Amino acid sequence: MNHPRSYRTILALAAAVLAAVPASAAGSPKQPWELTPEEHAATRIAHNSEAPGNAAAGFSNGAPVVVIAGSKNPAAFMPNELFGDLVHICFGDHPQQQEGFRQHILAVAVTQGFGKDLFDQLTPIVKPFLDASAQSMRAQLARDKTAMASTETAQCRARASALEAAYARFGKDRFLRLLYQAVAPNAGLTSDIVSVKQLMYVERGCQ
Numbered sequence: 001m002n003h004p005r006s007y008r009t010i011l012a013l014a015a016a017v018l019a020a021v022p023a024s025a026a027g028s029p030k031q032p033w034e035l036t037p038e039e040h041a042a043t044r045i046a047h048n049s050e051a052p053g054n055a056a057a058g059f060s061n062g063a064p065v066v067v068i069a070g071s072k073n074p075a076a077f078m079p080n081e082l083f084g085d086l087v088h089i090c091f092g093d094h095p096q097q098q099e100g101f102r103q104h105i106l107a108v109a110v111t112q113g114f115g116k117d118l119f120d121q122l123t124p125i126v127k128p129f130l131d132a133s134a135q136s137m138r139a140q141l142a143r144d145k146t147a148m149a150s151t152e153t154a155q156c157r158a159r160a161s162a163l164e165a166a167y168a169r170f171g172k173d174r175f176l177r178l179l180y181q182a183v184a185p186n187a188g189l190t191s192d193i194v195s196v197k198q199l200m201y202v203e204r205g206c207q
Contacts, residue, residue: 032075033173033180041199043075044068048193063192070187074180077187080203082179083163085187087126088133090119108182112174125165132158153206160205 035043047066068076089101102119109118132155139147166175201207 031177031180032077032184033176035075037078037200037203038196040075040078041196041203043073044078044199045194045196047073047076065190066193068189068191070184070189074184074187077180077184077189078199078203079176079179080159080163081189082183082187083166084159086179086183087122087129087159087162091123091126091130104186105178105182109178112178112181114170114174114178121169122166125169126162129155129158129162156202156206160203 030039032040044066047068070077070082086105090098090105092098106114106116106118110116115121132151136148136151136155139151170178
């Protein structure tokens with residue numbers, strides 16, 4: 001299965017209070033971090049009908065795209081997407097950006113009961129994912145199509161494994177709340193129109 005194509009941005013670092021979002025058919029309100037991956041996927045594809053109107057922000061081929069702003073629609077992000085943002089910004093190659101975002105994440109995390117050593121604890125958890133991401137980038141730079149396909153899948157699986165390890169270390173509910181309260185409000189995404197099946201395939205580690 002092809003990976004959904006997307007371009008991701010992290011918006012201005014600003015604290016945000018997330019409003020409750022409509023959830024299940026039962027009608028009880030849920031916060032974004034309380035939704036299942038399937039519910040996140042359903043929220044995402046609900047935006048597909050808006051895609052033709054987003055064509056101006058589209059890719060070079062002019063195909064319709066979906067544009068999501070986490071400050072308005074945090075529930076439209078999949079957990080793996082927010083985790084990927086957290087890792088690449090907080091452990092990336094841009095020290096100034098890294099430091100500012102770490103401070104923002106940590107400020108929220110401490111209010112939720114995480115320790116100030118959050119990033120020290122995350123470092124060994126995310127290392128395999130960072131290594132896989134670096135290999136994928138090298139394949140892209142070399143324009144090696146065979147390597148690109150294999151390393152992209154390896155990166156997807158490494159991200160899913162690292163996210164599961166973070167759930168195990170910190171507690172799934174706690175870590176999801178951190179992602180949706182600290183990362184989602186500053187996240188943005190522009191992607192091709194995708195299906196629930198595609199979103200869940202990536203969420204499960206491309207397996």
